[in-house]
Amino acid sequence: MNLADSESLSRQLLAAGYAEEPDPERADIAILNTCVVRQGSEDRVYSKLHELRAWKTPERTLAITGCLVKKEGERLRSRFPQLDAVVPIGEYQPFISDLESRYDYADGEPLPAAGRTGISHYVNVIQGCDHNCTFCIVPKVRGREVPKPAAGVLAECRRALAEGARELVLLGQNVDDYRDPGSGAGLAELVRKVEGLSGLARLRFMTSHPQDLEPELLEVMAASSVVAHELQLPVQSGDDRVLKRMARGYQVRHYREIVRRARVLMPDLGLYTDVIVGFPGETDEMFLNTRRLLEELQFDVVHLAMYSPRPGTHAGERWPDDVPLVEKRKRINDLLQLQRAIAGHRTASWIGRRVEVLVEGTDELGRTYGRNRQGKRVIVKRARPAPGSLVQVSIEEATPGQLAGVAA
Ligand code: SF4
Secondary structure (H helix, E strand, O other): OHHHHHHHHHHHHHHOOOOOOOOHHHOOEEEEEEOOOOHHHHHHHHHHHHHOOOOOOOOOEEEEEEHHHHHHOOHHHHHOOOOOEEEOOOOOHHHHHHHHHHOOOOOOOOOOOOOOOOOEEEEEEEEOOOOOOOOOOHHHHHOOOEEOOHHHHHHHHHHHHHOOOOEEEEEEOOHHHOEOOOOOOEHHHHHHHHHOOOOOOEEEEEOOOOOOOOHHHHHHHHHOOOEOOEEEOOOEOOOHHHHHHHOOOOOHHHHHHHHHHHHHHOOOOEEEEEEEEOOOOOOHHHHHHHHHHHHHHOOOEEEEEEOOOOOOOHHHHHOOOOOOHHHHHHHHHHHHHHHHHHHHHHHHOOOOOEEEEEEEEEOOOOOEEEEEOOOOEEEEEOOOOOOOOEEEEEEEEEOOOEEEEEEO
């Protein structure tokens, strides 16, 4: 979602006549788009702000936006007097108008609706989150859920496709809570409408929530020829006592049942999850339940994080961070190793099969790459299909992270 916000701001700045300059020494303006989901991300912003003190001159503009602005607000100005602008998420036009009084540029060319890849367009269909997971700062900084009307989503999707996008990605902190404010129709209905748009090669959505996922959505995914067979479904823990303390709103058996149903409908499903280790009160036995769940469900990718307390959250304010760092490291390393083996096994099962790849571009080694319908990165060898094309690829090689094969 931060990437989508950055693209939106870039699109508006480029349209106003600015150009991107990766070298800060040659740039007039620096904008930090920030994330506060973990303490580590927040600390990196502060250290960057300190670093930019030497860069800042009266002629240069230093601005900050993103979740840290929502969390800290105007306090940032007193803490970091080198900041010229504190820009709330999505409220970019007043900031750009202020810049116009400082810098005199002709109108420019906006970023195409197809975004930075030239292929994918991200659509924020619902902002905020109404859940209150005890470890999570997001509801505080992104606010309560505000869904976009389906008509507006469809208009944005049509525009992006007309400008060359081939893939649409519907985004929400909890995308399964989407409801059209007019009709009350949920995500399954929205996906059904968007997947019918002409010119669309692939449709993805994220992030799902095990408590809110509509059973009908799995059927829509399975029946469609363009919707990715990919679920980003954070489980967070494989232990019911931890899930309860996290206030996730489901138990392991519910999660297991969603995966079972999804795999009946889509045996080739790409399954991605998030896991936190070292949550307050997590014993060895609770951790081992998570480990067992990973072994049982055989995820394609597990985003692993060590718990870090966030001020302003229930867990951060009320419970001691009682799993020692050395134990958290041991647990995360154990799961990393386990998941690497599982992922290697999962990708190896694609060898000898044909997959449909949406070509995204060329990597730093000059190889053509894209993604299959299950969300896995695929290198296309000995061929140069254009970005945006759909090609059939026979898979010859696999590593835990990607597949490689020849265009069939
Ligand atoms: Fe945070 Fe996701 Fe829970 Fe919402 S559902 S509170 S975004 S972890």
